[in-house]
Amino acid sequence: MDHGNGPRLTRRGALAAGLMLAAGGARAQATYPDRPIRLVVPFLAGGGGDTLSRLATGPAQARLGQTLVVENRPGAGGNVGAEVAARAAPDGYTLFYGTNGTHAINEALYPRLNFRPHEDFTPVAPLSRIVLVVLVKRELPVETLPALIAWLKANPGKASYGSAGNGTTGHIAAEMFRMAAGVDILHVPYRGNAAAMTDLAAGRIDMAIELIPAAFAAMQNAAVRTLAVTSATPLATHPNLPTVASVLPGFQVSAWDGIFAPAGTPEPMIARLNAAFSEGLRQESVVAALRARGAEPAPMMSPAEFAAFIATERVRWGAAVRASGAQLG
Numbered sequence: 495m496d497h498g499n500g501p502r503l504t505r506r507g508a509l510a511a512g513l514m515l516a517a518g519g520a521r522a523q524a525t526y527p528d529r530p531i532r533l534v535v536p537f538l539a540g541g542g543g544d545t546l547s548r549l550a551t552g553p554a555q556a557r558l559g560q561t562l563v564v565e566n567r568p569g570a571g572g573n574v575g576a577e578v579a580a581r582a583a584p585d586g587y588t589l590f591y592g593t594n595g596t597h598a599i600n601e602a603l604y605p606r607l608n609f610r611p612h613e614d615f616t617p618v619a620p621l622s623r624i625v626l627v628v629l630v631k632r633e634l635p636v637e638t639l640p641a642l643i644a645w646l647k648a649n650p651g652k653a654s655y656g657s658a659g660n661g662t663t664g665h666i667a668a669e670m671f672r673m674a675a676g677v678d679i680l681h682v683p684y685r686g687n688a689a690a691m692t693d694l695a696a697g698r699i700d701m702a703i704e705l706i707p708a709a710f711a712a713m714q715n716a717a718v719r720t721l722a723v724t725s726a727t728p729l730a731t732h733p734n735l736p737t738v739a740s741v742l743p744g745f746q747v748s749a750w751d752g753i754f755a756p757a758g759t760p761e762p763m764i765a766r767l768n769a770a771f772s773e774g775l776r777q778e779s780v781v782a783a784l785r786a787r788g789a790e791p792a793p794m795m796s797p798a799e800f801a802a803f804i805a806t807e808r809v810r811w812g813a814a815v816r817a818s819g820a821q822l823g
Contacts, residue, residue: 553774
């Protein structure tokens, strides 16, 4: 027996096995997707985030030719669902609905996370941007943003603002406003934006900076006074509202959301998903549905462009969280 051929055959066997695996991977990518895809949404069913996520799944699944099955995993500001998705196999069949909370705020807000937002995920495609509004109770003697800032400066420490809770987008946005305007206002955290809006309408707190979808009912029935929007330019849906930036140059805050995949998901699958979600957001019916909920379709981006955007947002929101002193669990 020629034992000298043993290592050579072993090497050949390993090479053959590697080629078979590569071929199998190539076939899987070529036929992707060939079964339903799980979309982990880290919020309660029926909530604002859940609703926005489902608006994007219909058009995308039509282009992918497969069903996107929404799996709600709420808890810890989105961290519970993010951990589930981060641990999933990077095979293109688990996706994650992420936000500026899960990928820009929580890393600075929570001392310990069981996942790494920027190492454990690959950005796929942005979905929407959600603007906030500056609201005051009707009894406050101001009708414009400059008047509000002047009143706050004349009454330091006397005004309170509400939010949906510590570390939420509204809380951090209000802290950004407080620092930019140079005013002293007291934060009153609530368990959810509905409770904060109820107390603002009742006059128990003085102001809030809240996401339009959460503030929409109060704005519609004139229970509060709306002074400005936090977008860089006026909104088409609210053209008469000035921007905060017109008074505080450079001030711009928007919540955002998007689709992510576990790190290591093959690039051809990421590209396929990016095209499906991006094309779906161009539908007029989807645009109208988003705008009806106070959101705007995000600018179309490649996965690399989306990743660069998130890197910038991570720095900006992280700095605001640290400046606010907010910290959870």
